[in-house]
Structure formats: structure tokens, C-alpha cells
Amino acid sequence: MGADIPTGRLSRTLSSGRVAARMGGNQVRYLMKRPFLSEEGQQRSREKRDADNAKILFKGLSLLRGTALKAAQMLSFERELIPESFQKELEKSYFQVPPINRALIRKIIVNGLGAPPERLFDRFDSTAFAAASLGQVHRARSKDGRNLAVKVQYPDMNKTIANDLRMLRTLVRPMADYDLIKLALEEIREVLLAETDYEAEAGNIRFFRDNLDMDNVKVPRTEPALSTGRILTMSFMEGRVLSQWLETGPDQESRNRVAQTLNDIFIRGFYELNLIHADPNPGNFLIRDNLDIGLLDFGCVRAVTPEFVSLYRELIRIGGSNDRDAYWSLLVRMKFMPENPSAGIRDEVVSLFMKMGAWINRVFREEYFDFGANPDFMARGRELGRNMQKIRRHMEGFPPEFVFLDRTRYGLIRLYEQMGVRIKLRNRYEYNDSV
Numbered sequence: 275m276g277a278d279i280p281t282g283r284l285s286r287t288l289s290s291g292r293v294a295a296r297m298g299g300n301q302v303r304y305l306m307k308r309p310f311l312s313e314e315g316q317q318r319s320r321e322k323r324d325a326d327n328a329k330i331l332f333k334g335l336s337l338l339r340g341t342a343l344k345a346a347q348m349l350s351f352e353r354e355l356i357p358e359s360f361q362k363e364l365e366k367s368y369f370q371v372p373p374i375n376r377a378l379i380r381k382i383i384v385n386g387l388g389a390p391p392e393r394l395f396d397r398f399d400s401t402a403f404a405a406a407s408l409g410q411v412h413r414a415r416s417k418d419g420r421n422l423a424v425k426v427q428y429p430d431m432n433k434t435i436a437n438d439l440r441m442l443r444t445l446v447r448p449m450a451d452y453d454l455i456k457l458a459l460e461e462i463r464e465v466l467l468a469e470t471d472y473e474a475e476a477g478n479i480r481f482f483r484d485n486l487d488m489d490n491v492k493v494p495r496t497e498p499a500l501s502t503g504r505i506l507t508m509s510f511m512e513g514r515v516l517s518q519w520l521e522t523g524p525d526q527e528s529r530n531r532v533a534q535t536l537n538d539i540f541i542r543g544f545y546e547l548n549l550i551h552a553d554p555n556p557g558n559f560l561i562r563d564n565l566d567i568g569l570l571d572f573g574c575v576r577a578v579t580p581e582f583v584s585l586y587r588e589l590i591r592i593g594g595s596n597d598r599d600a601y602w603s604l605l606v607r608m609k610f611m612p613e614n615p616s617a618g619i620r621d622e623v624v625s626l627f628m629k630m631g632a633w634i635n636r637v638f639r640e641e642y643f644d645f646g647a648n649p650d651f652m653a654r655g656r657e658l659g660r661n662m663q664k665i666r667r668h669m670e671g672f673p674p675e676f677v678f679l680d681r682t683r684y685g686l687i688r689l690y691e692q693m694g695v696r697i698k699l700r701n702r703y704e705y706n707d708s709v
């Protein structure tokens with residue numbers, strides 16, 4: 275069974291001493307050339323060095339698909355810290371785990387559920403129909419004839435994730451901002467490890483199913499008797515995943531409607547349930563023919579406190595105002611900043627948050643915000659995000675809830691931009707005149 279499992283293969287892929295030596299050579303070549311280059315030439319040369327280094331670094335390194343994608347996705351917010359070429363290589367570095375063979379799936383089911391598939395299900399497809407980041411998903415039918423999806427985790431995931439993250443840490447150690455990147459990697463490790471717990475995910479599914487209460491949103495029903503911490507059985511949901519649906523060329527109105535529903539899920543989840551479904555990736559939304567949405571993948575759900583929700587709400591609401599003192603007091607209460615930093619830092623941080631606030635408030639200016647008509651919107655957000663990374667070092671730290679929230683919201687906005695939609699982002703929590 276060893277050949278099917280990525281752990282062993284992954285741990286053998288990197289011999290860090292040799293890689294470090296080659297990277298050092300590139301650094302030396304760059305430093306030798308530097309005095310002869312113009313400013314622009316230096317920048318280009320730096321980029322080339324980064325790209326060369328990234329290629330060397332990732333040569334032969336393969337990570338579990340889940341680790342590579344999650345790390346690339348999460349580190350894309352640390353753009354200023356991590357060279358773009360590194361990002362790109364990271365995205366490509368994944369090792370597509372070959373589908374787990376029939377015998378092994380059977381063994382996992384027997385070990386987990388105490389009986390082979392044919393005893394537990396009326397039908398069980400031993401070939402998976404979809405890949406999951408830490409496993410694969412099979413179709414099945416229950417004894418009483420209901421269609422099911424069974425998500426089965428690869429064996430030994432905790433070990434694989436720990437190995438992957440260890441290798442990534444080795445790769446980023448020589449980077450200038452290692453102290454900050456290390457924090458991001460630590461966070462990625464926690465998120466991935468949390469995602470191995472399918473029992474917790476099942477709990478999240480049940481909570482959303484019982485409480486989300488939106489007629490046009492469907493949430494799977496879990497099957498606790500056919501689930502464990504590593505096997506998650508739930509109702510099979512109809513629909514096309516968002517990315518495939520978009521490829522069918524849906525018209526403007528349909529795209530608007532779908533994006534509007536996605537945004538409503540976010541607003542309702544955050545403000546009413548105090549939960550964030552923090553993985554707005556197109557594989558996690560199923561679009562049905564009537565444009566209802568099937569919500570999937572509750573492995574990355576974050577609870578937030580009511581106190582945090584009300585502070586964040588205040589932060590959005592004072593966005594667009596010029597009241598520096600109000601901003602300051604809020605940032606201290608949100609624990610972004612210590613109470614007595616130097617005056618210079620205080621001004622810089624307040625200014626940046628004010629710019630952020632003004633940016634996000636652009637979406638409330640008109641009743642419907644048209645992403646197609648505001649092509650500079652995301653670019654501006656990216657620029658501000660980069661500046662935010664730069665001053666992060668002077669700050670108390672980002673509250674972890676904020677990191678999740680920001681990432682989710684930003685991810686959603688990026689989706690809306692790709693979809694080119696016009697939707698209503700005004701909502702009664704963040705904008706006064708809306709119902």
C-alpha cells in the first residue's frame with residue numbers, strides 16, 4: 275500500500291544542503307553584477323535571480339496537492355514578502371496523488387466503518403468522481419436508495435502535511451522576511467491539520483444546514499453512521515462546480531444572480547451566524563439549473579466572536595470617514611496596535627487603514643457595484659494589500675479572525691471580478707440606507 279501514499283515519496287524529495295548551495299551561487303552572481311546595473315536593470319536582475327532561485331528550489335520538490343494549493347493560495351496574500359516566481363513554482367509543485375486503488379479504498383472503509391462497502395451501501399463506486407485536497411470523493415447509494423457522496427481521506431495525512439511544511443520552511447529560511455513568512459506557514463499548517471478532521475467538518479455542515487436558512491442555498495445532509503474522522507458521507511448534491519459552470523458561458527443576469535447569492539451567504543454567515551466559510555474557491559460551489567447554489571466543503575469554517583463582528587462592522591462603517599482619532603481608537607480596540615506606538619507609526623497605520631476603508635466603501639457608492647465597469651478596483655486593493663504587508667512588522671499583529679475574514683472577502687471579490695458581475699454589495703449591516 276506504500277506506493278499509493280505520498281508520505282514516503284515526499285520526504286525523500288528534497289536534499290536541502292545541495293539546494294542551498296546552488297541558491298547561494300545565484301546570489302553571488304547577482305551581487306557581482308549589481309554595481310554595473312541601472313536601477314531598472316537591478317530590479318530586473320533581482321527578478322531574474324528570484325525566478326532562477328525559485329526554479330532551483332522547487333526542482334524535484336513535490337508536495338501533496340492539498341498542501342501546495344493551500345499554501346499557494348494563502349501565501350498569495352503575502353505577496354510583498356514572497357517573490358512572485360516562488361509563488362508560481364509553488365503552485366506547480368504539486369504531486370497529483372494517483373487515485374487510491376480499489377483494494378486500499380476497501381481497506382480504509384473496513385477499518386473506519388467496520389464493514390466492506392457492499393455491506394454498508396446499496397452501491398459504491400470504487401472509482402472516485404472527484405479529487406479532494408486531502409483525499410477523493412466517491413459516489414454511492416444508501417440502502418434506502420438515496421444518492422451519496424463519500425469523501426475518503428488518504429492515509430497518514432497528518433504526517434504528510436507535517437513533512438510538506440517542514441520542506442517549505444527549509445525553502446523559505448534564507449528569505450529576508452523569514453520571521454513573517456514563518457508565521458504564515460504556521461497558520462497554513464494549522465488550517466491543513468484542521469481540515470483533516472472530517473468529524474469537525476460534519477459538525478460544520480450540520481450547523482450550516484440547520485441555521486443558514488436561505489431558500490436558494492442547499493447544504494448537504496451528513497450521514498453520521500457512515501462517517502468517521504477520516505470518512506465523510508453526505509447527500510450527493512446536484513449541480514456543476516462554479517468553474518465548470520462559468521465555462522458554459524452563462525449570461526450576465528445569471529452570473530449576477532449567482533454572485534449575489536454567494537455574497538448573501540457570506541454576509542448572512544458572518545453577521546448572523548458569526549461563522550465564516552473561509553474557502554471561496556470555485557470548486558466549493560455547485561450551481562444548479564435554476565441557479566440555486568449547493569454549498570460544499572466545510573473544512574475551513576471559522577467561528578468569530580460577536581465582539582469581533584461588531585468591531586469589524588464599525589471598521590467598515592467608519593471607512594470613508596476622515597476621523598483619524600476614531601480610526602485609531604478602533605484599531606487599538608481591535609488589537610491591531612499597541613496603545614503607545616511611536617507617533618510616526620501611528621500616523622502611517624491610520625493613513626493606510628483609511629485608504630483601505632475608502633477603497634472598500636467604493637462598493638457602496640451606488641446601489642449596484644459593477645465589477646466590469648471598475649477594472650481598477652482589484653488592482654488598487656492589491657496595492658493596498660501590499661502596503662499593509664509592509665507595515666505589518668510595526669503592528670501588534672493581525673487578529674487571526676481578521677486574517678480569515680479578509681482573505682475570504684478578498685477571495686470573493688476576486689471571484690466577482692473574474693465573473694464580471696454587477697451586484698448589490700450594500701447590506702444592512704455595513705450600509706445605512708439599505709434594508
Ligand SMILES: Nc1ncnc2c1ncn2[C@@H]1O[C@H](COP(=O)(O)OP(=O)(O)O)[C@@H](O)[C@H]1O
Pocket residue numbers: 404405406407408409411423425494508509510511512515557558570571572573
Ligand atoms: N456532497 C457532494 N455532492 C456532490 N459533489 C461533491 C460533494 N462533496 C464533494 N463533492 C465534489 O468533490 C469535490 C471535493 O470536495 P470538497 O469537500 O470540496 O473537498 P476539499 O475539502 O478537499 O476541497 C468538490 O469540488 C465536488 O466536486
Ligand SMILES: [Mg+2]
Pocket residue numbers: 557558571
Ligand atoms: Mg473544496
